[in-house]
Amino acid sequence: MPQADSPALLSGQSADLLIAGGGIMGLWAAVYAERLGIDTLLIDAGRIGGGASGGLLGALMPHMPDKWNAKKQFQFDALLSLETEIAALEAATGLSAGYRRSGRIIPLPKPHLKTIALRHSADAEVNWNQQGRAFHWHVSDQPAVSGWIDPAAGGSGFVHDTLAARVAPRSLVSALRAFLDRARHVRIAEMAALGSLDAEAGTAEIDGTRMSVGHCIIAAGHASFPILQRFNPGLPQPLGQPVKGQAALLKADIDPAFPVIFRDGLYIVAHEGGHVAIGSTSENSFADPHGTDDQLEPLIAAAREMAPVLADAPVVERWAGLRPKAIDRDPMVGRHPDHPRLHALTGGFKVSFGLAHRLAEWVTREIAGQPAGFDLPDSFALSSHITAASR
Ligand SMILES: Cc1cc2nc3c(=O)[nH]c(=O)nc-3n(C[C@H](O)[C@H](O)[C@H](O)COP(=O)(O)OP(=O)(O)OC[C@H]3O[C@@H](n4cnc5c(N)ncnc54)[C@H](O)[C@@H]3O)c2cc1C
Numbered sequence: 001m002p003q004a005d006s007p008a009l010l011s012g013q014s015a016d017l018l019i020a021g022g023g024i025m026g027l028w029a030a031v032y033a034e035r036l037g038i039d040t041l042l043i044d045a046g047r048i049g050g051g052a053s054g055g056l057l058g059a060l061m062p063h064m065p066d067k068w069n070a071k072k073q074f075q076f077d078a079l080l081s082l083e084t085e086i087a088a089l090e091a092a093t094g095l096s097a098g099y100r101r102s103g104r105i106i107p108l109p110k111p112h113l114k115t116i117a118l119r120h121s122a123d124a125e126v127n128w129n130q131q132g133r134a135f136h137w138h139v140s141d142q143p144a145v146s147g148w149i150d151p152a153a154g155g156s157g158f159v160h161d162t163l164a165a166r167v168a169p170r171s172l173v174s175a176l177r178a179f180l181d182r183a184r185h186v187r188i189a190e191m192a193a194l195g196s197l198d199a200e201a202g203t204a205e206i207d208g209t210r211m212s213v214g215h216c217i218i219a220a221g222h223a224s225f226p227i228l229q230r231f232n233p234g235l236p237q238p239l240g241q242p243v244k245g246q247a248a249l250l251k252a253d254i255d256p257a258f259p260v261i262f263r264d265g266l267y268i269v270a271h272e273g274g275h276v277a278i279g280s281t282s283e284n285s286f287a288d289p290h291g292t293d294d295q296l297e298p299l300i301a302a303a304r305e306m307a308p309v310l311a312d313a314p315v316v317e318r319w320a321g322l323r324p325k326a327i328d329r330d331p332m333v334g335r336h337p338d339h340p341r342l343h344a345l346t347g348g349f350k351v352s353f354g355l356a357h358r359l360a361e362w363v364t365r366e367i368a369g370q371p372a373g374f375d376l377p378d379s380f381a382l383s384s385h386i387t388a389a390s391r
Pocket of ligand 1: 020021022024025026043044046050051053057058059192193194195219224244245247279280281321322323324346348350351353354
């Protein structure tokens with residue numbers, strides 16, 4: 001498959017599908033386009049996986065098992081099918097995505113949290129018991145594993161959820177890229193930014209080069225919002241915004257099967273090879289989009305306290321990225337209501353890695369005119385976000 005590093009190589013090209021953005025969303029879309037046999041050009045303004053998807057955490061965190069709805073069902077199905085998708089990807093490429101259903105531990109510092117957790121446990125027995133698979137929300141006095149979370153952290157006990165998982169973001173991105181490097185229908189161009197796009201005429205300008213395109217998927221992470229906004233210039237509110245996050249990677253002698261620890265926005269994720277990712281800040285305003293600063297230090301300190309095995313673990317990397325948060329907080333997916341060849345695939349905010357493959361399948365099948373065989377929650381539709389931004 002030809003690869004273009006320079007936009008000059010795009011000259012004279014056309015594609016039935018242009019995917020703008022090679023993060024987790026655009027990569028999965030390209031994989032599905034390949035499977036569907038759609039002639040596709042995947043472009044990235046920088047490097048593939050160089051945006052938010054090139055981070056450290058990769059926690060795959062289920063929604064709470066209570067108050068079941070279409071959104072929770074969609075995520076449940078996605079978390080289940082991701083297991084199969086990753087196994088297929090690893091078999092095809094020979095690369096590991098660093099995936100493991102390692103579960104999640106949530107400490108319960110107060111008695112009322114235990115009462116709520118016991119209710120959730122009963123909910124999980126019903127709502128997480130589907131398709132021949134049963135996952136649990138165990139509540140116990142002691143942590144599910146020893147040598148990891150401090151037993152004193154759970155004054156009223158611990159939750160151990162068996163549905164949560166983790167993946168190594170950069171390993172998954174590399175595996176997706178390797179799959180696409182062998183694709184028959186997908187070409188990749190890096191350092192190639194989408195400029196103007198005429199969704200009616202089917203033309204796109206990529207770094208000054210004009211191309212003829214059939215459909216276009218906007219999968220440019222947080223940069224998708226201003227691109228999509230151009231097609232609805234009168235909206236009183238932005239379709240979405242970037243939310244900065246900072247994370248750190250520690251090196252420690254730990255069991256990679258240890259569950260993800262989660263408490264009040266603090267994530268501690270054990271990965272393969274003695275790596276532990278810690279995150280994340282959540283910053284709506286920031287001066288430096290990619291730099292790390294002092295806001296990360298309290299998280300690292302809290303993680304060392306929560307998991308004493310990390311007390312002296314050296315920090316091997318600090319990293320920051322911009323999450324795409326859509327106006328309604330949900331993913332922003334599917335056909336534009338007034339421009340049938342324009343499609344959104346963004347807004348995964350904090351849960352993109354667990355959903356991207358399923359959202360990508362939905363969008364590419366929509367383009368191919370094939371039923372996906374599953375429903376997209378109404379609140380995910382691009383049209384629903386446009387309505388929200390018009391209020
Ligand atoms: C600190 C931190 C921790 C996180 N932890 C988790 C977690 O544990 N689990 C989870 O599921 N999610 C997590 N997330 C969120 C997750 O990383 C993002 O939601 C996800 O990576 C977004 O993927 P994307 O493909 O939409 O965007 P991106 O990965 O940002 O990709 C967009 C791509 O589009 C390209 N682009 C931009 N403009 C253009 C243009 N005009 N033309 C062409 N290309 C363009 C960019 O170069 C970029 O490569 C975390 C995020 C942060 C910052």
